[in-house]
Amino acid sequence: MLGAAAFLSLGLLAPQSQAAPVGVTAPGAGNLRGASAPRAIPVPKSPDAISANPRFRLSSQDGTEETGPRPAPTSAAGTAKTSKPAAAANACADLSGVINSTGAALVQQLKALPQITCTYPLFNLTGENARKAFREDQMVTVANALRDNSATYAGDNSTATGQLVLFLRAGYYVQDNNAATVGDYGTPLATAARGALDAYFASPRSKDVTDANGEILNEVVTLIDSTHEAGRYAGVVKWMLGSYNGTWPGQMNLSMQHVEWVVDNAFKAKNDARGWRAALKADPTIVDTWAGFITRNEDQLNRLDVVSNVGRYLGNVLDVPELKERVRPFLKDLINRYPNVGPTAPITMNLGWYTRQYDKNNCAAYAICDLGQRVLPAVLPIQHTCTPGLKIRAQDMSPGQLASTCTSLVGQDAYFHRIIGDKGAIPGDVNTDLEVVAFDDYTQYALYAWAIYNIDVDNGGMYEEGNPAVPGNQARFIAHEASWLRPEFQIWNLNHEYTHYLDGRFNMHGDFDAGMTTPTIWWVEGIAENISFGYRNERNADAIAEAARRTYKLSDLFDTVYGQEEDPEVNSNRVYRWGFLAVRYMLQKHPADMETVLGKYRTGDWAGARTFLKQTIGTRYDADFETWLTNDCATNDCGPLPDATPPATTIPLCTGGDIRQFEQNCRRDGLAATTGNYSYHFVYLPAGVKQLKITSGGGTGNADLYYGGGSWATPTGFLAKSANAGNGETLTIDNPPSGWVYFTLAATQGFSGVTLSTQSK
Known part of the structure; x- marks a missing residue:
């Protein structure tokens, strides 16, 4: 979805999806000292973006192990594996022995697999095979084997430690998605898994900063998340935060990336089910180590780096009341130490967002009450006027894109009234001006919109009506471009949200809260x-x-x-x-x-x-x-x-007996045609006619209007056409020829009850 364009944007790590609920008391737009945000209508998320990134978070990880797990383990580059690589497929034995074995034979089958990647198909097991492989007693057997194996762990996979770890990971993954089939996991497995993890981390070689150990460690760190034991292994996380530096090799770096899963899911666990908050309170120096992890590795801050990915979760500590005073100065320093745009924006803006989430109305403590005003000129430099009542503020739009957006909105206004009717604006509604704000992509929207406009960003955009009874009120649609559709240009949900503006102005009395x-x-x-x-x-x-x-x-x-x-x-x-x-x-x-x-x-x-x-x-x-x-x-x-709104019925009905024939100023009602067919018409124009206007509307279906001049008009032979959705079409022909001229209603969808009129002058 992001591709190379990701590295051209100002910052690529969006605040996570748990943004403050709409309407909560939060720092105000621009000036973060403000009162609660205006109530607003959220925009539906893009299905394409959701499938590409289920939680709308951008980092080295694209999901969570239990709540949104990958379909298979990750490679050193962090890429999801959904099946065996071709090279591995040739070297790996059939897994039926693993699936059908129990006890010592199961352990022997796993250890006999020639490499770790041979376990990958286990993540895809379903049905009876899933039950046989991963029922609790099978998992306990392998966890105990990992415990025993770890006693002599040599810092590599020479004793097939990785195959045992991956079996356990696959079991937790499959059971999480097929619990009714696999069966419940209870105390026996929890006890055995703790024994296995304890034994592995007790091994001195588990801390080897080598690719050989990292190949195992990155999967064991993920297993911490799978077992929901973050609190028990907080010391491991602390060691990794305190030891990490830019010289770690690829597999060890990957293990650091997987810490993101551990801390993210641990903070989100209800009632501290994973014991993480209790562990932080028991050892508050983890907070100090976490802040030091960022500043010590600040030269690595570059959008999708592991330091930004893991470092941003430090902001969650504000949600631990006993540690709020301890973490505040760290956050103030980090937010203001690095630029809020460019490569360091993911860490500074994410940490700023956490202060809004968990320390509301206290922006002065972090010296960021003017954060939105600071970043606005750099992030949204383009200002364009479509009409006096319609303006665009954008991050990166070409003149052509600005023009096409204006054209789309202006045209939609007429379409809306054609469908709904036009009884005028709601009395007292003075929302005559709309500003459309377009960020370059979802990431930019999520990074900055919360600070500039004081809105939630766990959505596809936001329409803010404000109070339409207050003169000078600024209605605003805050949006982002649909980057996943490029090279096609589209502002996500532009027309959907513009409808909210029109609906609020012409249909719904008062503000959004009233409705x-x-x-x-x-x-x-x-x-x-x-x-x-x-x-x-x-x-x-x-x-x-x-x-x-x-x-x-x-x-x-x-x-x-x-x-x-x-x-x-x-x-x-x-x-x-x-x-x-x-x-x-x-x-x-x-x-x-x-x-x-x-x-x-x-x-x-x-x-x-x-x-x-x-x-x-x-x-x-x-x-x-x-x-x-x-x-x-x-x-x-x-x-x-x-x-x-069909054509005005004040235009008289045509008088001729041939329903195809029109006079210069008349209408015919009730026209119809089935899909793919036509309703042909013609009118005689004397010399001197300066303009002919042909209008259709009303009824059901979808009739498009074609004009052929002195020849019959068809969808493949015409001089002018109007092909909107529905039946509302208008063609204005300047200086038409004298004599018979021809026009046609073509049934894109079968239509009936359509009114067609001609007016000339």
Whole structure:
């Protein structure tokens, strides 16, 4: 996802995903002494970015051993192994002996494997093979063998220590993902694993700073994480922090990288289940050693380096009340010792973020109350005006990218009103100005947006409405470019978030908090998804796939709120994809009901809207909604968005009997064509006509408009076209020829009920 571009950005280690919840009291934007941040609407994360980096954190690691484990162990370069390398495959014996053996025979089979990499396929075991290989008594057998093996550990893999360690790692990994099949792990294994780790670290050769030992040590360090024993081995972490320097060879360096997993997951464990916080309190000098690890190796600070990766977690110590006073001066020194942009930004900005998270309203203690103001000019130097009410502030956008972004937003405004209608802005709403902020990629957004704008960064961006009743209020969409789509340029969720701005200004009374007094998320996020996909004429494949599952009733979707489902992915599906489906259905099937609901939203009658949805509508549409999911979504991509604003009906109806023929100023209603077919038309223009305007709209489906001048118009032969999503199309032809001219509605999707009009002057 990042590639070479990663090294061109200002800093590449984003604050971890556990950012402060939206709306918490936190340092203010720009001036960190401020009050709580304005309530804001988060942007859905990119599925592409999530798959490339599940936790949106950028470091030498891309996941965690237990909560988001790699599918296999790592190589010296930190690359995930999902299967045996080709060279290893030829040298490795069949693993059926390992899978089917028990007791001493199992240990013998493991030790007979010619190299550590032969164990890699064990990480992929499922079903009965997983149960046979990794049930608890098997794991206890191998843990005891590792204990005995470690008594004579020679600092290398001469006695197959690595094969034993990797078997245990594979067992914990497979059981974590297949617990029902493998069975539970309890006290016998916990006791045996401690004995094995104790014996290994008691060996003097376990501290050899060599590649031979590092090949084993890096896997044993990961095993600490797998066994959830970080507190017990805090002394090992302290030794590594205190001993590490830039001369460590590759495999030893990798073992230091794996310390990141150990400390990250240890801090996150609920109720200190891994004993890490207790260990820090028992030996506070670990904090001193950790700070020294950073300053002693400061020459290595260079974005994705191991010092930044491991060093940033020092900020978590602020969340240990007994150690807060001890760590504060270290953090103040580190945040201000190195530049906040460039190669050292990952360490300084991450540590700064922890002060916001765990020491709120105390920015003066770290001398960073103006941190956002300091980094703003360097991080977001580009300022561009689209229109008087629409501006862009960007990190790195070309003139062409700025222009295309402006064009997209201005065009979307008209599309939004075509779908929703235009009753004017909510009375008292003075949010006439919007600023779009575009960071170069997610990493830059996560590094700096929290400091500059006082927002959470565990999302794909943030729309902040502010208070629309206050003159001079600045509505702002804070976003980042979709770097994973390059070389295509796209600001992630640009059109989705611009819809929030339009929806807030024209549909939702008051500020964001006001709209949240009852569940309105089904509409707020559903209309944003519909307008975004519709305006860009893109198919919402994820929502269509969800429709086939028929997970929710329509009446249940009216209750949707953020964070409703325990699983974040399930919640994202409900908020965005099912919100899309619910709104699409209501706009298509029950536009009058939607007008009633929006009428109440526009006046701030949240309770009235809620009563209408839950009592007047109630469950009446649930059965039809399920049918619609099965039929319309499966066969017609959930159908098109209906136009709310067909061409003005003040234009008179055409009088001729041939429905193809138009006069200079007339309309025809109810036009239709099936997918792939056409509705052909023509009009006679006398000499002297300066302009011909042809407009279509209303109805359902997707009709594109083509103009052929003196010849029949088709999608392959035309002089002008208008091909938006839906049926709202307009062509303005200057100085058309006299005589018969021809124009056509082409059914990209079958359409019906369309109004087509001509106006000339």
